[in-house]
Amino acid sequence: MSVNLRSVFAFAKEYHQKKESQKDIQYGTAGFRSHADNLDYVMYRMGVLAALRSRAKASQAIGVMITASHNPEHDNGVKLIDPLGEMLEQRWEKLATDLVNVPDGELEAEVARICEQEKIDNNEQAKVFVGMDTRYHSPQLSRAVVNGVLALKGTVTEFGIVTTPMLHYFVTCTNTQNAYGLPTEEGYMNKLITAFKTLRGDSTENGNYKNQLFYDGANGVGSLKMLGFIKKLNGSLNVKVFNSNGKINFKCGADFVKTNHRVPEALPEDALPNGRCVSVDGDADRVVYYFTDSDGVFHLLDGDRIATLLAGYLKDLIEKCGVKLEMGLVQTAYANGASTDYIVNQMKIPVSCTRTGVKHLHHKALDYDIGVYFEANGHGTIIYSNKAKDLIRAASKDESLSEEQRETAKRLLQIVDLTNETVGDAISDLLLVETVLHAKGWSLNDWLASYTDLPNLLEKVYLADRNVITVTDADRVVVTPEGLQDSINEIVAKFPKGRSFVRPSGTEDIVRVYAEADTRANAVQLAYEVANLVFDRAGGVGKRPEKMEI
Numbered sequence: 001m002s003v004n005l006r007s008v009f010a011f012a013k014e015y016h017q018k019k020e021s022q023k024d025i026q027y028g029t030a031g032f033r034s035h036a037d038n039l040d041y042v043m044y045r046m047g048v049l050a051a052l053r054s055r056a057k058a059s060q061a062i063g064v065m066i067t068a069s070h071n072p073e074h075d076n077g078v079k080l081i082d083p084l085g086e087m088l089e090q091r092w093e094k095l096a097t098d099l100v101n102v103p104d105g106e107l108e109a110e111v112a113r114i115c116e117q118e119k120i121d122n123n124e125q126a127k128v129f130v131g132m133d134t135r136y137h138s139p140q141l142s143r144a145v146v147n148g149v150l151a152l153k154g155t156v157t158e159f160g161i162v163t164t165p166m167l168h169y170f171v172t173c174t175n176t177q178n179a180y181g182l183p184t185e186e187g188y189m190n191k192l193i194t195a196f197k198t199l200r201g202d203s204t205e206n207g208n209y210k211n212q213l214f215y216d217g218a219n220g221v222g223s224l225k226m227l228g229f230i231k232k233l234n235g236s237l238n239v240k241v242f243n244s245n246g247k248i249n250f251k252c253g254a255d256f257v258k259t260n261h262r263v264p265e266a267l268p269e270d271a272l273p274n275g276r277c278v279s280v281d282g283d284a285d286r287v288v289y290y291f292t293d294s295d296g297v298f299h300l301l302d303g304d305r306i307a308t309l310l311a312g313y314l315k316d317l318i319e320k321c322g323v324k325l326e327m328g329l330v331q332t333a334y335a336n337g338a339s340t341d342y343i344v345n346q347m348k349i350p351v352s353c354t355r356t357g358v359k360h361l362h363h364k365a366l367d368y369d370i371g372v373y374f375e376a377n378g379h380g381t382i383i384y385s386n387k388a389k390d391l392i393r394a395a396s397k398d399e400s401l402s403e404e405q406r407e408t409a410k411r412l413l414q415i416v417d418l419t420n421e422t423v424g425d426a427i428s429d430l431l432l433v434e435t436v437l438h439a440k441g442w443s444l445n446d447w448l449a450s451y452t453d454l455p456n457l458l459e460k461v462y463l464a465d466r467n468v469i470t471v472t473d474a475d476r477v478v479v480t481p482e483g484l485q486d487s488i489n490e491i492v493a494k495f496p497k498g499r500s501f502v503r504p505s506g507t508e509d510i511v512r513v514y515a516e517a518d519t520r521a522n523a524v525q526l527a528y529e530v531a532n533l534v535f536d537r538a539g540g541v542g543k544r545p546e547k548m549e550i
């Protein structure tokens with residue numbers, strides 16, 4: 001079979017045209033994201049690119065996930081998954097951006113250019129996996145991706161509606177010849193549930209830990225899949241699902257809860273007070289915990305908190321079974337300063353800070369034998385090196401160790417199985433958190449007591465062009481406009497424990513302002529001053545940023 005690149009253009013011109021009015025878009029923090037109406041040609045071209053990527057990677061499977069995660073219902077998006085389940089290599093993000101932005105008439109030449117540059121033989125097999133979230137426009141956009149792959153004579157496997165982490169998992173399983181697990185929904189669920197049940201044993205309650213979880217599915221694929229899990233969990237974890245049938249992410253989901261610092265709509269009455277609640281986002285790769293206490297006060301346990309809980313527990317198990325492994329924790333600048341302080345000074349675990357976006361965290365976490373990485377918004381996982389897995393496996397069989405040490409090593413092996421190492425996975429993460437809370441006999445209040453968050457705020461500022469702001473040093477320092485960083489520093493210096501930074505979002509047309517300080521009033525004032533400074537110095541549009549309620 002020989003592939004005629006002209007057909008890529010002919011197909012596009014006939015069925016997936018790019019209008020001349022389409023503005024350039026960029027492969028951002030998590031792929032392309034936009035209003036669903038603007039995405040047909042983007043999807044088609046990403047199908048083309050995925051086929052090319054597969055050929056460039058010795059015909060291994062490449063994933064294409066259609067989702068706009070935590071964005072509103074009218075948005076959609078697409079991200080590519082590399083052979084080992086990682087996010088697309090950054091060099092190819094640039095190719096993706098170039099391919100999407102050329103006019104139809106230049107498409108054939110652009111594809112030829114990529115083939116030449118990347119030494120791609122279009123007669124090789126191309127294998128592409130496609131998955132989508134529950135948005136009503138996802139099936140239609142999925143057709144466009146499939147057509148893109150077929151235009152290049154690749155083969156497509158459609159997984160239908162799946163969470164983003166499930167598709168990452170399927171890609172990894174396939175490319176490891178099933179060593180990581182079976183690339184089916186059944187295989188994924190069985191792997192997690194078997195490990196979870198083994199870790200939990202017969203008792204489902206322990207100390208302050210109660211076997212009842214309230215689960216906000218963000219009206220997305222996360223609710224659908226959790227309903228499937230519940231059947232297989234057989235009561236080993238009681239989960240009450242809510243927000244399973246409405247508008248995706250609307251007044252619910254992990255992003256809503258984290259950003260607004262309040263419970264989602266439709267929280268069941270029996271979750272109050274003190275019920276253990278959890279929210280995932282629209283594609284179920286993020287998770288946050290929360291509860292409302294007897295005085296009606298809301299408490300959030302976010303990604304920073306999850307990272308400390310999991311890392312602390314792993315550290316204890318590793319020490320107990322006596323294997324020598326270096327563990328590290330990776331955060332972004334959005335991590336609460338109190339969490340970083342706690343990890344470094346109390347837990348004595350090394351911490352690194354990377355740019356926003358899990359691909360950066362994941363990459364850094366690979367430097368450790370065991371790398372725990374989480375964004376504050378609840379997106380993260382744990383990765384275990386082969387060395388770590390080998391040493392733990394050897395310890396589980398080592399007759400020179402005590403029975404207790406061997407059992408601890410076995411427990412660690414189950415924890416490894418319960419982790420979706422390919423990417424942050426809300427369901428796997430929550431099963432890990434439940435396992436640790438259960439083992440410790442902790443309520444959420446016990447967990448909350450480990451450290452106290454600094455009051456913090458995340459604000460949005462609208463600019464004519466958000467890209468006038470460029471940043472460095474893991475997003476913490478503004479490079480342009482010149483002088484802006486000095487002015488931010490002057491404001492920050494006025495607030496005890498003050499910290500604030502500014503960066504353009506990679507998923508929305510906004511600039512984000514983060515602020516934290518010793519009191520809520522100070523954090524609010526700091527965010528307000530920095531947001532207005534950015535508005536004035538960087539070309540703000542629309543209404544000036546207002547002061548958030550205290």
Ligand SMILES: CC(=O)N[C@H]1[C@@H](OP(=O)(O)O)O[C@H](CO)[C@@H](O)[C@@H]1O
Pocket residue numbers: 029030069334356357358375377379504505506507508512
């Ligand atoms: C402050 C924040 O939460 N930013 C999020 C958000 O990215 P932005 O580039 O900030 O829009 O979406 C990303 C994808 O889900 C996620 O990785 C990241 O953490």
Ligand SMILES: [Mg+2]
Pocket residue numbers: 069070281282283284285286
């Ligand atoms: Mg998401």
